[in-house]
Each structure stands twice: as structure tokens, then as C-alpha cells.
């Protein structure tokens with residue numbers, strides 16, 4: 001899988017995507033991630049990427065030109081044939097685990113990170129194949145949102161997590177929340193591990209976990225429980 005991220009703030013992404021599971025996946029060459037500075041694709045000497053909105057009003061709009069030139073450059077230099085071009089925006093389709101799994105089937109992903117008031121609508125019209133929101137709140141830009149999506153996709157690539165079972169039993173994998181987990185010691189400051197988990201009885205343990213998952217889902221996420 002090849003992932004290219006177009007952003008005016010490369011530093012926001014470079015550090016976090018160079019740690020832990022994502023770092024190892026990159027080292028194992030399961031995924032190739034590259035960052036492209038939007039300002040490198042401007043056509044003015046001040047490297048200005050934004051401008052005031054037609055029709056007036058507050059805020060700045062990111063110009064169409066740098067995003068178009070960046071994507072054209074990536075297609076050419078990376079040899080992308082039919083990449084998914086994803087715009088991170090609060091106006092996008094809500095992101096979830098199902099979409100994360102869908103993305104693992106793609107080989108070429110390009111993330112466009114907006115900022116300020118928004119991006120010129122022609123980026124959507126002529127460039128973007130998918131718009132994604134990570135939730136009903138406004139971030140300062142699309143970078144953190146892109147990072148969330150990239151992280152959640154990479155950990156699903158076979159080989160990224162050493163214990164694949166661990167990913168398959170995550171919350172949402174079966175449309176329910178995960179059950180409680182414990183590790184040593186058995187008694188921590190008077191809080192004890194439930195007996196059943198110490199019993200060695202696999203069927204009872206599985207039954208307890210399922211029940212706890214359902215209880216949690218019912219009390220915290222009625223929408224999923226239904």
C-alpha cells in the first residue's frame with residue numbers, strides 16, 4: 001500500500017506516523033507513506049496557498065491550484081493509476097471501522113488535508129473521490145483526521161500487528177464494544193480480577209466476555225446495540 005499525504009503542515013504528521021505499530025509497518029515495507037508540502041505546488045513567489053472567499057465573509061479558502069498540481073505530481077512520480085483521493089473535512093461521510101477495512105483493499109491512497117475556512121469547491125468537483133469526517137467537531141485542519149484514518153488502516157494490514165487475533169476482537173469488529181481486560185496482579189489495591197477469568201474454563205470465559213461486551217454496548221452505545 002502506498003499512502004501520500006498533501007498538507008501545508010508536514011511536521012504535524014511526520015512524528016506521529018513514525019512511532020510504534022505504524023513505524024514497524026513502514027520498516028517492514030508493508031506500507032509506504034510520503035508527505036508532500038502543499039506550498040511546493042503554489043504558482044506564486046510568496047508560496048501562498050490560500051485567498052479570501054468570493055462573495056465575501058470571514059476566513060481564508062485554500063486555492064484549488066496547489067492541490068491539483070500536487071495530485072498530478074504524485075500520480076506521475078509515484079506511478080499511481082487510479083488512486084483514491086480523500087479529502088478530510090467535517091462535511092465528509094462519517095468514518096468507521098467498515099471503511100477502514102475497505103481502505104485496506106486499496107493500493108494507492110492520497111489524503112488531502114484542508115485548513116482554515118475550507119478548500120475551493122473545485123477541489124471536490126475535479127479531484128476528490130471521497131470525503132471523510134472523523135466526527136461532528138471541527139479540528140484546526142485535516143492533518144489529525146488523516147492521521148486517525150491512516151493509523152486505523154495500517155494496523156489492519158496483515159503483518160502490521162503481530163497478534164492478528166487482537167485486531168479481530170477489537171471493539172466494532174463485530175459491531176459491539178470490546179469487553180473488559182485484566183492483567184497481573186490478580187488483586188490490585190483491593191480491585192480483583194473476576195473469578196471466571198482465572199478459572200481456565202474457556203467456554204465460560206468466552207461467555208462472560210460476550211455478555212460484558214453486550215452489557216457495555218447496551219449501556220454506552222444504544223445505536224450499536226439495536
Ligand code: ADE
Nearest residue numbers: 088089090133134139145
Ligand atoms: N477537518 C476539520 N475537522 C475535521 C473532521 N471532524 N473530520 C475530518 N477532517 C476535518
